[in-house]
């Protein structure tokens with residue numbers, strides 16, 4: 253009897269010790285309105301338990317372990333960390349020193365974290381540059397959103413991208429092996445013959461070669477994302493095996509057949525509205541650069557240059573005028589795709605800053621997509637587009653703990669997604685006051 257009592261007592265003590273040891277590793281957000289990224293309705297007064305780098309539980313009536321560090325989320329809104337599924341990180345090109353390039357890149361990465369973006373996919377950059385930063389992100393050597401990257405891109409010789417310009421098969425497979433040796437998270441293929449707007453014609457891959465390339469990547473377990481801009485190429489890319497499209501169809505309204513095809517295939521399509529819209533926005537409304545998020549994250553001299561020199565330049569840019577005409581077409585195409593399948597449209601900017609993603613969300617809402625759907629587009633759907641939905645994109649048990657606490661309800665007004673209160677990446681609170689951004693240098697000197 254006594255022995256059993258001791259055994260039980262030891263068991264209880266062990267359980268208590270275990271619980272408090274776990275509590276050190278646990279972060280709880282309570283009283284928050286949960287917008288979990290799945291598209292389900294907001295859950296008021298929710299509790300989210302993060303253990304280590306994973307979400308352990310989320311919802312109403314969730315038990316939090318005693319003694320855990322707790323954040324009061326009352327009056328606030330919790331969304332999954334946002335994902336920009338198409339960027340080209342700045343710093344990778346140009347003649348600056350390696351240290352200067354990397355400083356530029358890290359500042360851009362900090363602007364994403366500051367704005368609540370916890371993952372980015374770089375869809376084409378100088379391989380050594382972006383893979384170097386990716387390694388530093390993964391080892392914890394830099395504070396950064398998760399970096400997924402393709403490095404160099406694949407295209408026809410004199411085509412849309414490089415340096416892996418494939419023509420002969422199987423001879424040029426060695427180029428793809430060179431690419432694979434850099435361990436791309438996804439392979440990006442540029443399939444565009446241009447010859448529209450103000451752009452002269454270039455080459456693109458023959459469809460049978462495109463399929464061979466995709467098969468080659470798939471046989472190594474590598475997902476393939478394809479740049480297209482018209483419906484013909486989008487269809488050919490999909491039937492050649494594309495996993496994700498890097499852009500919407502922007503050259504014309506989608507046909508009804510294309511929409512019907514997408515209702516069957518649900519091929520993730522990255523929105524990238526802001527890259528095209530940004531030219532005319534700079535020309536017509538450079539004052540957007542005075543909005544708080546831009547002031548906080550973009551250097552003052554750069555904002556000044558954009559508002560003056562660059563704005564003047566864009567007023568004479570025929571491509572800017574063309575994109576001004578085509579952006580509403582691309583917006584409407586995004587709206588129609590989202591009406592067809594709520595998992596298709598994924599947020600991406602084709603740019604290189606946190607504020608750009610918020611502009612993208614604004615443009616998606618401008619297309620008629622609801623703010624609630626737009627949050628799904630920036631979280632779950634972007635994770636799906638990158639093949640990362642098992643780990644990222646929603647606030648559900650077992651997912652990596654990337655979450656953003658907001659001071660306003662983004663399902664009521666998408667610009668409330670800018671009101672970032674707290675960013676958690678991989679279970680760790682990001683110290684936003686330590687990011688290398690103008691907002692922090694201002695408070696340090698004034």
Ligand SMILES: [Zn+2]
Nearest residue numbers: 338340375602
């Ligand atoms: Zn791009």
